[in-house]
Amino acid sequence: MAKQERAVRTRDALIGSAAEIFDREGYTVASLTAISSLAGVSNGALHFHFASKAALAEAVEAAAVLRLADVTGAAPRPGERRLQALVDATHRLAAALRADVVLRAGFHLCGESARPPQEDLRERWRAWVEEAVRRAEAAGELRPGVAVADVVAAVVAATVGLEVLGARDTRWLSAATVTRLWRLLLPTLVPSAPAPDLAPEGSRPL
Known part of the structure; x- marks a missing residue:
């Protein structure tokens, strides 16, 4: 259960960070590295939850x-x-x-x-x-x-x-x-x- 809760928190953090980057820089300029860095997770963790920037945008x-x-x-x-x-x-x-x-x-x-x-x-x-x-x-x-x-x-x-x-x-x-x-x-x-x-x-x- 703790692992699931952590995964949910990570996913929510990535959505929030993606929203901030998309809002500030726009979709085209936004980078997955900037999004994962703002969320405080690795690029690997980001790709575990979202296969692409487009998938992140859909989640936002x-x-x-x-x-x-x-x-x-x-x-x-x-x-x-x-x-x-x-x-x-x-x-x-x-x-x-x-x-x-x-x-x-x-x-x-x-x-x-x-x-x-x-x-x-x-x-x-x-x-x-x-x-x-x-x-x-x-x-x-x-x-x-x-x-x-x-x-x-x-x-x-x-x-x-x-x-x-x-x-x-x-x-x-x-x-x-x-x-x-x-x-x-x-x-x-x-x-x-x-x-x-x-x-x-x-x-x-x-």
Whole structure:
């Protein structure tokens, strides 16, 4: 059992180290030697767990998918507006991208031209946003004439843009930046503005 636990710790350390290197240097430049050194293990130990750099990238992506599920998986509270759940999720995403290098690396790997992603986090996020907006439409929360596709395009373009910019300057991922985004968007989405029951700064503590 102790040997299995050690193997799990080593594998997790390698995934974390790979995420840091991919996030900092990109997939193409990242070296297995740098990853194993950062994890504090030998190259042989790395190859025991991962046959290649591509296999390591796939493991980082798979771990990032779980992190993204944590961001999008919060159940709505009784009486909570569907749009508020979307606003809150964008705040959680920005906070997670600031703090979690595995999630950042998972998104970063989506944009790498050197290899097709096995798990496209940006597409997963787009699909979740579309589902959230459709729920808001079904609940009558969107202004008449506002198309779901237009809302999805605006929210995804804005949030993925913040993710890309935030990779080099975390101020783009600040709560204040996300709040300003929603202060701009919400009046165009809801039937009446201002909407006092919608909190662009988020309604849940992070």
